[in-house]
Amino acid sequence: MTALNLINVTLQYPDGDGVMTALDAVNLTVHPGQFVSLVGPSGSGKSSLLAVAATLVKPTSGLVMIDGVDATALSEKELASLRRDKVGIIFQQPNLLASLTASEQLIITDHLRGKSLKAAAVRAAELLDLVGLADCAGKRPHQLSGGQRQRVNIARALMADPKLLLVDEPTAALDHARSDSIVRLLRKVSDEFNVATIMVTHDTEFVPLTDLVATMRDGVLTAPVPALAGSF
Numbered sequence: 001m002t003a004l005n006l007i008n009v010t011l012q013y014p015d016g017d018g019v020m021t022a023l024d025a026v027n028l029t030v031h032p033g034q035f036v037s038l039v040g041p042s043g044s045g046k047s048s049l050l051a052v053a054a055t056l057v058k059p060t061s062g063l064v065m066i067d068g069v070d071a072t073a074l075s076e077k078e079l080a081s082l083r084r085d086k087v088g089i090i091f092q093q094p095n096l097l098a099s100l101t102a103s104e105q106l107i108i109t110d111h112l113r114g115k116s117l118k119a120a121a122v123r124a125a126e127l128l129d130l131v132g133l134a135d136c137a138g139k140r141p142h143q144l145s146g147g148q149r150q151r152v153n154i155a156r157a158l159m160a161d162p163k164l165l166l167v168d169e170p171t172a173a174l175d176h177a178r179s180d181s182i183v184r185l186l187r188k189v190s191d192e193f194n195v196a197t198i199m200v201t202h203d204t205e206f207v208p209l210t211d212l213v214a215t216m217r218d219g220v221l222t223a224p225v226p227a228l229a230g231s232f
Ligand SMILES: Nc1ncnc2c1ncn2[C@@H]1O[C@H](COP(=O)(O)OP(=O)(O)OP(=O)(O)O)[C@@H](O)[C@H]1O
Pocket: 013, 014, 020, 021, 022, 040, 041, 042, 043, 044, 045, 046, 047, 048, 049
């Protein structure tokens, strides 16, 4: 079973009298445990691809298969539960709730899914430990560094045990050392959780930590190639 399969996906926006093609017949297959870098110039369609894969934006045409389910055939309600159960989304800015502790940020997501508070608290503690924040469980966002907040963000995205992790510029707000450790953490998460991860990045130096790299240009995606140093 593939975690994500985009088949001939085209996304167009109205643009004056015509249309702007943000995604042009994009095909992409990502298997469980694969870590894919998505690179390309500004405005080439990377965020559009993530939004379509996250089922937040419906493509103009084509299929979006997540864990074997065709998301383009689902109702809004079915899509919301597919997203909640199968997709973890990590944006550049963590968007943590200012009044909640690190642990509560995680617990609340599981509680909203109908899990018991006790089970959610156990899972939250495990995940905070995994991301290296066992000592920070009781801290609120303003007591954490930028890198620590991004780690909470990653842990929160893992609460549902997603099949697909979509990560948009996770290192954009971080210095080099913190960026490196965040990408290494995502590598570890992909391996240990067998989750398919797509990371949009401008930092091509971190691409070799991933398995494959795909390049976007004017809405067209090149087939992914092995992400070896110097290969892209
Ligand atoms: N909601 C929208 N309405 C109209 N056009 C849009 C919309 N969202 C994106 N676009 C256009 O689609 C194209 C692709 O944008 P997108 O944000 O996906 O690129 P990107 O590669 O992620 O760029 P960046 O690296 O700057 O974030 C751009 O020309 C953008 O202006």
